[in-house]
Amino acid sequence: MNIQKALSERGVQPVPAPRRKRARQKETLSAFAELILTAFHEGNDCPLRDLADAVGQHRTNAVATACGAGVGGKGGGNFWMEHGVVIRCRENAALAAEFLSEDAAQDLVGSLGVDFDDFIDSMLSLPSLSPACDASGA
DSSP, X not given: OOHHHHHHHTTOOOOOOOOOXXXXXXXXXXXXXXXXXXXXXTTOOEEHHHHHHHTTOSOHHHHHHHHTTEETTEEOOOOOEETTEEXXXXXXXXXXXXXXXXXXXXXXXXXXXXXXHHHHHHHHTSOXXXXXXXXXXX
């Protein structure tokens, strides 16, 4: 008696459930991006605890994984972090911006009560941590 064979003969094939992890992680990183950019605009670093609280996580290790390299080195935000904090710098602003849609970016800037150019100027005024990112923002 082979259940799998009997089902297969009747047209039933094993189809794994769709993987949602990537979509969930992208949604989570988008939420983090808004919080990170808001903190940076306000002159603050962004503690992982604040990100965890914002998405209802009880532990920061899952947040650190999402903001870091991700599981198995894939899918994470690759933010520059130190001692449980997403560091306030141009590189992290640029990384966070990658996770925002144009509509989400427009909503974020509008919620901060600044115009787009002023927001960009505030991000360009952040310190740089990477030798590849010089004072001109290149």
